[in-house]
Amino acid sequence: VSVSGAERQRDADLGIDVDDDGALIRVALSGELDLISVDRLRDCLGDLVTQGHRLVEVDMRRLAWCDSLGLAALLGAAEICREVGGRLTVTGATGPVARVMMVTGVDEILRSGSGGAGEGEAVAGQKLL
Amino acid sequence: VDGPQPRRVPAVDGYRLVLTTSFAAAQVATVRRQVAHAVEDRGLSDDAAEGFVIAVHEVMTNAVRHGGGSGRLRLWADGDVVCEVSDEGGGFVAMPYVDRVERPQATSAGGMGLWIAQQTTDAMTIESGSSGTTVRMITRRPG
Numbered sequence: 001v002s003v004s005g006a007e008r009q010r011d012a013d014l015g016i017d018v019d020d021d022g023a024l025i026r027v028a029l030s031g032e033l034d035l036i037s038v039d040r041l042r043d044c045l046g047d048l049v050t051q052g053h054r055l056v057e058v059d060m061r062r063l064a065w066c067d068s069l070g071l072a073a074l075l076g077a078a079e080i081c082r083e084v085g086g087r088l089t090v091t092g093a094t095g096p097v098a099r100v101m102m103v104t105g106v107d108e109i110l111r112s113g114s115g116g117a118g119e120g121e122a123v124a125g126q127k128l129l
Numbered sequence: 130v131d132g133p134q135p136r137r138v139p140a141v142d143g144y145r146l147v148l149t150t151s152f153a154a155a156q157v158a159t160v161r162r163q164v165a166h167a168v169e170d171r172g173l174s175d176d177a178a179e180g181f182v183i184a185v186h187e188v189m190t191n192a193v194r195h196g197g198g199s200g201r202l203r204l205w206a207d208g209d210v211v212c213e214v215s216d217e218g219g220g221f222v223a224m225p226y227v228d229r230v231e232r233p234q235a236t237s238a239g240g241m242g243l244w245i246a247q248q249t250t251d252a253m254t255i256e257s258g259s260s261g262t263t264v265r266m267i268t269r270r271p272g
Contacts, residue, residue: 034186034190035157035190035193035194036155036158065158067186067187067242068187068190068239068241068245069190069239071241072236072237072238072241073237075236075237076237079237095179096182096183099180099183099249100245103244103245103248104235104241104244104245105232105235106235109235
């Protein structure tokens, strides 16, 4: 298969915009999350927790594609958050992204308001701020 | 034996081959777009077409990650759409992944790709051995 360099670059395109409002880290994704870009997201989310952030919200409104590897990375980051008493939630998935989340049940696991160890503490901490 | 009958992908004799290509990691997204384009306007619902493309992407990803880093893809269309993805990796025990009815627990360890592919197509078959794996998926045109 013949693929130009430009095409390859576009395929790898995942936008990660991090916004820290003090209580909550909001990570807005755009483009495509797949085997090419998943390591970058995993590293980014891991770094945020290492830096001390405990409440992470991943906004997927502008994410056009997410595969099973992307979902596994999100679940892994959520586990790391929970281990330190925090919480990672996902919002705004549409189209094929919402579809794979529903088919795998990841939507129920990472939905805002779903349970999970540390949720009580995290919410209490947020109110104090 | 009671229980759900296995869903089989029929032979593709007589189907029209509309795409044949090979891919490695860097081409998965591009080939996915080619497949999406090729299944447009063939009478599938938007949902069915989207699901088929999701499945093809997952199976290509498996070929790259577990099947030796690359694979070959063939796509037939004749109302129904059929896609075959082959690799020359070491193979795996396919039986646990075929005709599953219970959703596996989603975990960070992965293993969700073939479940997704099964759920977003009408049928999927897997042939796997020490010389490689071939996965075939079909989505049928309604009516």
